Amino acid sequence: MFDLTGRKALVTGATGGLGEEIARLLHKQGATVGLHGTRVEKLEALASELGDRATIFPANLSDRADVKALGEKAEADLGGVDILVNNAGITKDGLFVRMSDEDWDNVLEVNLTSMFRLTRELTHPMMRRRFGRIINITSVVAVTGNPGQANYCASKAGMIGFSKSLAQEIATRNVTVNCIAPGFIESAMTGKLNEKQKEAILGAIPMKRMGAGADIAAAALYLASNEAGYVTGQTLHVNGGMAMI
């Protein structure tokens, strides 16, 4: 089950906590992984730790020419991308009444527009090969909303609508498109929360714990696998029960 031997995967944002966990697990299951990120040293360290079957693809996702080049280079260097994990994302939080155009544009550009452009580069070859797995990492707040994150929530909800549309268009080509919506995951970001904030968050989670990167990586592995071939257009919520949608 879940053997990815011979598959080629591109993971964006592979130097972030979640992206790294996903890349590690896909690699462990036999895939050749392309690691995208902006921090070259971190990418190199991860690639050398993984050893064989790991290539780095530094690119700035807020630069449209860079996104196009990333798609072309990954497709060429990996010899065809079978699995695309759109994981990279940024936040620029702030209350809506004070949100600047710039904070809105940056978040939409990196989280939504770059995903559209990269996916467009890689979808056609997948269709031609009659196999593909597109996995978009969204968030529970795409569905529930979150004060202070109007831009982020809009971008993440946009990913879900995008995925459902694309899933319908290319299902006959054996290319699936799904989302994973993590809840609260232990990360550098949640590590900065104080005890009171943590308590409030845990109070809303039936499992009374935050998720781990491994919980998300396992979901990504499933959606990337041959076994998930009949699953498309779905959003898999991995959130300890904090939102049952």
Next chain:
Amino acid sequence: MSDIAERVKKIVIDHLGVDADKVVEGASFIDDLGADSLDTVELVMAFEEEFGVEIPDDAADSILTVGDAIKFIEKAQA
């Protein structure tokens, strides 16, 4: 038969996996050759790649048969 017609037919045969004798100039991609809407988009992209021509969306919409494609490309390359 022109070289362009030959190459167009080869692309259609390869892409749609149909018998060569069905790919005549009057054959409709959708009605006669079993293409779906995605196939027609992919065929147009394949023609663009093979012949180095640009086929705008409104022109693509009017390419319904094998003969339409051959005529369009012959005109574009003339």
